[in-house]
Amino acid sequence: MVSEHQEGEYQPLRPQPGAIGEMFAPVAGFGVTLSSMFKPTVTEQYPRKKVPTQRRFHGRHQLNRYADGLEKCIGCELCAWACPADAIYVEGASNAALPQNAGLQVNADDSKGAHMSPGERYGAVYQINYLRCIFCGLCIEACPTRALTMTNDFELAGKTRAGMIYEKQDLLAPLSEGMLAAPHPMVEGTTDTDYYSGDVLGPTAAQVDWVREQRPDDPTLDAAEAVSSGKAPAPTQRQHELRPEEGPGAAEKSAGAAAVGSVRVLADGTQVNAVETGARATSEPGSTSAADLTAGASTGPRTGTGVRA
Secondary structure, eight states: OOOOOSSSSSOOHHHHHHHHHHHHHHGGGHHHHHTTTTTTOOOOOTTOOOOOOOOOOOOEEEEBBOSSOSSSOOOOOOHHOOTTOOOOOOEEEEGSSSSSGGGGGOOOTTTOOSSSSSEEEEEEEEETTTOOOOOOOOOHOOTTTTTTEEEEEEOOSSSSSGGEOOOHHHHBBOOOOTTTOSSOOOOOOOHHHHTTTOOOSSSSHHHHHHHHHHHOTTTTTHHHHHTTTTTOOOOOOOOOOTTTTTBBHHHHHTOOOOOOOEEEEEESSEEEEEEEOOOOOOOTTTOOOOOOOBBOOSSOOOOOOSOOO
């Protein structure tokens, strides 16, 4: 059965303009132009005056740390698999292969031995090729430990193509005041799940004692000891500092960033010790022969300590 409305002529659902609307229809498209003619002109004075970006702006990436100084990246490579532009290259390594763990049995569910990150693995090599990156944010959605986030830094122009391949030390967040430089043991009595849950609020006395025994000249010892004893507030995450005129990572290097050492296992099974920071990629991702890690510089007071009850 067909209604009377369906039998007649087509009736549009959108209201149709009247006689006056039909008369002004040819110039209706100029309405936005005419209204803008009487508004003041806004000129951006970049780069002399930089306008802040929106909070959710997708800028340069950052690899974050936990409050005790361990890295959040576990080298799972999910970010590299999720990248549609193939801009990320990651090589994971075992914490058990660190030189400090020679002869020790290091498991993911205990706090024994030295760790670069909680659990079994850490990201030994981490590279982002910003000649390919489209800043889609799929990599940070794929990260299971919230290790990779995106900052508001957008000034990423470089003088060379090789300089646009950022290494781990160019992306790793610097150590805040009170954080303890890795590698060192996990907080005693914790597992990697405690770290993922946010229960670790700062370094402990046992961690400080371990680092003091292994690296008595470590520059982060005094501030970490003050936090573990309750004399100073717990550290909070700092954002990676970037000086575009000096190149990625120059801010941390000039501030005295120290090498923390790591081990990279090559395809033939041999181990390569990496104890120098500041190396840059010279070709495609994966061209570096060792993992370069940075402990970062410490600045500014922070708040809380210990492990959350």
